[in-house]
Amino acid sequence: MNNTFLSLTIAILFGIGTFLILRRDIVRVIIGLGILSHAVNVLIVSVGIFDGTRVPILSGSHNATETASSVFNDNLAEGILSPVIQAGTHIDYVDPLVQALVLTAIVISLATTAFILILAYRIHEEYGTTDIRELRRLWG
């Protein structure tokens, strides 16, 4: 149920973003890009929440065989992909890695959005308009 709403939200965000970047106004294109990048951010976070509270990087029997030196131990045959969890531990958190990823993505989109907003301001100064159809000086 939760997953359905999440997917729907992501889909609607992508739809709005795509609609906006196809507009003729520069500012709308920029807003569209912002919405698209946030749709991607929600998508990344949704990768971490998977089937209730389970961690997506664990599948199969959830258990890593604990060795003496290391808790990292892949076992592809049993479907254990990335067990940072020791054997028999009850898992009750979402994947922390996706949150680190999304934090990085947010910071990067902040930087690019800031740059493109300044660029839009300069374009408005140079051309006196924010209509994309007027931006044809490179076409000869």
Place this chain on the structure above:
Amino acid sequence: MISLSDHLPILLIAIPILTSVIMVFLKGSPVLQKNLNVFIYLCLVIFSIMLLQKVWTGGIMVYEVGEWGKYGIILVADLLSSGMVLLTLIISFLSLIYSLDYIEKRSLNSTYHSLFNLLVAGLNGSFLTGDIFNLFVFFEVLLLSSCGLVVANERGGVTKSSDKMEATFKYLVLSMLGSIVMLIAVASLYATMGTLNMADIAVKVSAASAAGPLPWHIFAIALLFIVVFGNKAALFPFHYWLPDVHPTAPSPISAMLSGVLIKIGVYGMLRVFFLIFSVALPMFQPLIMFMALATIVIGAVSAVGQTDVKRMLAYSSVGQIGYVFLGIGMGSTLTIAASLVYLVNHAVAKSMLFLTSGGIIHHAGTRDMHRMGGMIKSAPLMASMFLVGAMSISGIPPMGGFIAKFVLFKAGIQDEFYLPVAIALLFAVFTLFYMMRAWMKMFWGTANEAENHGNAASHAPTLLMIIPIIVLAIIVIVLGLYAEPLLALAQATAEQIVNPQPYIDAVMTRNVR
């Protein structure tokens, strides 16, 4: 005992980032800033030679940032990445020297040095990283810094400010869309495979394909990656931003963009498709080959119709990158080696051509080829240098471009790709045509006595602008006359790409704590 050579991969990324910060603080003393930056680039070139030599003799080098093994960020230097780093640093060193006299003083002192360092850090980082999300981060670093560099002003003001704004806007919007697509692909890959380490993903994909048919979204992700890297490399349906951005950038930056930055797409394609999606590769090779051929045709045909010299060079870059992808699309060891040789030759020759065109347009005061003419008398050096570059790009024997084209077509014929090679050969003739036409238009014909053809102030190239061009010309000729070392290196690199098992072993069999 900390030995320098063990830390080369991180040094090649950390030093440019650190320098970029230092350059901001040295704004007040331009001479110190200039000299320090040149010195640091000299060091970086030496480091990258050391790295390549170490990888060549000692095998693939894995550097852990932190001690998390394959769960953290790792840097991997194999022959492909260290070779690309060396190429990047040679070209950026020469571009830096060139830009000291080419860029307007105020622009140079304030932001240029910092952004240039960040660009190189982004390039080195994306070549060296072994982590697919980190690849995205470095893509963004080099995207933003290159956008900042494209709007830098050159002396004389040949390119209008509004042109720069418009080109950068196109570039930024398309690149942001590309990064959004890349994030979707990375997130889906992570959701499917549960790891971000490229070697680890490769192991898991091959394990999954051994267990049964691959999940369908692996193929969708592979297609998304074609979009991402095609966008970076200006492959056919995604190439529309390039002919606007590369000409409007200042010439040393055009050299960096056309010489190295679009090669990031080639590198990513080689890395992601031959390492991660190697099981799905046979399905995508015809697609890559088709896109490459379309790129060759579009690039060559569009370049013929250009009057702006730098715009023609940019369209020629589009066409030439198609040849590189053609070798990747054929996909055997020989053709990949050939496309690597092509890549190096194109990088050197195209950087040289862009630097030369910077000298030419500063001499003529315009970028329009119709308004130039008879400049062989007033600018004989630029004329001969442009001829060297043009001959290399169009593949005339003593130059490196001939070896590259020859090796590529020979490898293609050996693998029985007759039709693609025939198309590529036909449009190679187009390359010869538009390059020679441009040369004749600019340097032959009636001399225009008043040298100042355009509105911009014209001036002769200084010594600092001439030296990098001559060095690159020497490299072009040496690559043509003595091609064996490059061919051997490309062959070894291609073997490493086609058989990624040593790479995977080097990354996976680390002692994790």
